[in-house]
Amino acid sequence: MRILLLSQFYPPVIGGEERHVRNLGAALAQRGHHVSVGTLMHPGSPETELDGAVRVHRLRGTLQRLSGLHIDPERRHAPPFPDPELVLALKRLVAREQPDIVHAHNWIYASFLPLKSQSGARLVVTLHDYGLVCAKKNFMHLGTNLCSGPAPAKCLPCATAHYGAMKAAGITSSNWASSFAARRLVDRFIAVSHSVARHTGLTPGRYEVIPNFVPDDVGVLGPEDPGLREELPAGGFILFVGDMMRLKGIRVLLQAYASLLQAPQLVLIGRRVADTPTEFPPNVRVLGAWPHSAIMHAWRRSLFGVLPSIGPEACATVIMEAMASGKAVVATDAGGMPDLVDHGETGLLVPPGDAHALADAMQTLLGDRALLARLGATSLARVGRLKAGAVVTRIEQVYRDVLRPATRSAAPTQQGAGEPSCQ
Structure with missing residues (x-):
């Protein structure tokens, strides 16, 4: 399969999600798939490079240029709406890579949604957090209590306390719109835990619960500093x-x-x-x-x-x-x-x-x-x-399911009783 992974960040920016995408790309390439990554431009990094067998493309977005919008200048996040410049960059990248599967992680999926139908690719989105329904992504109301669910009267004041009034209004409203579109256009969601699936209100038959994973050799220690x-x-x-x-x-x-x-x-x-x-x-x-x-x-x-x-x-x-x-x-x-x-x-x-x-x-x-x-x-x-050997096999099966016309309209096989769901 030709697989395009989309991630707002990628090494040298390091975090749990970035490490997951990098490990997933490496594992898929090792299994014989053609894998590329589309990610946001990071200062000092080349626009295109090979990370092992995975080709990494760093793309520019309009909101990246507006440094005042980002708390951390090293982590200029993808917005929860189609970023004009990023949409164009993704269009060029899709034309170049011709993916069978686009597998997006986090809000960068919103900039691919306008291209989905014309791309011919199937879209899989992994939800690593609660960003599908929560503008702050953590599902905590006003930062103190577990949220009981999204509602305008709750979400706007909560997001305002976190982002400020102007940013909160834009992020919250655009996230609602992108979430609505995603529930129609995404071929399959992957939730990293039952908690994510439950709180984001995913539709039965449209998602799988598959955890993140660690590399098979994670326990093999290298030289110690x-x-x-x-x-x-x-x-x-x-x-x-x-x-x-x-x-x-x-x-x-x-x-x-x-x-x-x-x-x-x-x-x-x-x-x-x-x-x-x-x-x-x-x-x-x-x-x-x-x-x-x-x-x-x-x-x-x-x-x-x-x-x-x-x-x-x-x-x-x-x-x-x-x-x-x-x-x-x-x-x-x-x-x-x-x-x-x-x-x-x-x-x-x-x-x-x-x-x-x-x-x-x-x-x-x-x-x-x-x-x-x-x-x-x-x-x-x-x-x-919870290692790559077990988890990546399950992700590959999701890809095969959404590529088979006979199974796209059918409910996927739900997780068995003995299978792990999350990290």
């Missing part, structure tokens, strides 16, 4: 990896950790953001954003991981990476995390925002090393279902 190794505690430690923000539960984690008895050090690896705490309890080691290879070494040396998000995390790859390192994870029973963590088997689940329950779970693992070892061993045994 001596400088970064020295920043880690000599003994075992509790590890948090991610943006140090309120929605990731960082404040709840610090409160819970402060109440632990005889606890080892807590290591935090990730970006500092606007709401990152400025003070930390004793014995907390705060590190910056590390290279992925160094993070995998940190997982291997840790006791267990903790991901106490208070929002409905869509599909946290960090849990898969912990599992691939043979580590248990304490996570919240929210979003896509119950799809990944089997409570009492590969980790422990606690209610979001509950510092006492989080502390109890961490104390349990610290006090019962036999339980900790059993959870870690089971995690390692089950992570194979």
Whole structure:
């Protein structure tokens, strides 16, 4: 098959979604498909380059030129509506690549919708978050409570608090319009968790629940950076990896950790953001954003991981990476995390925002090393279902389904009882 992956960002811009698209492209190419990527231009990167067997095309968009619209100049997002310049660039790219499948990730799909019918390609869209119905993508109302569902009277004030009035009106209204068009034009949605499928209101028969994945060799460690190794505690430690923000539960984690008895050090690896705490309890080691290879070494040396998000995390790859390192994870029973963590088997689940329950779970693992070892061993045994070898096969099947006229109008085979759904 000729496959065109669309992603608003691509390495050297690195995040969970970008890593997923890169790994997917590499895995598909390894299986003999012709794979190319269309992504937004990044300063200092070439317009066209080969990333292994995958040809990467960096495209310019009109909104990219308006730097004042973007909070982070390094991450100028695709808008939830057809960007005029990006639509033209995609038209040229489709004419050049002649894809059978266009597989879009995030809001960049909106700039392909006007081209869909004339392109002749089938369109698959992976929903890595709640952006189909939520202008902020996180499905949290006013940043504090799980949203009960989209409605104009709720969405506009919520988006205004996040973006400001002018941007909120444009983003919210255009997202509604693009979402309506997408539900008619997209041949198949892939939701990365049951939570995403449920909260975005996907139509039965029009979607599959397929998790993100980690490479088959994710557990094979490369050389360790001596400088970064020295920043880690000599003994075992509790590890948090991610943006140090309120929605990731960082404040709840610090409160819970402060109440632990005889606890080892807590290591935090990730970006500092606007709401990152400025003070930390004793014995907390705060590190910056590390290279992925160094993070995998940190997982291997840790006791267990903790991901106490208070929002409905869509599909946290960090849990898969912990599992691939043979580590248990304490996570919240929210979003896509119950799809990944089997409570009492590969980790422990606690209610979001509950510092006492989080502390109890961490104390349990610290006090019962036999339980900790059993959870870690089971995690390692089950992570194979979340590796490329298993997950990419399911994505290929989606491609085949939408390319077969006889099956496009029929409901896809739903996920079986024994199949994993999310990271």
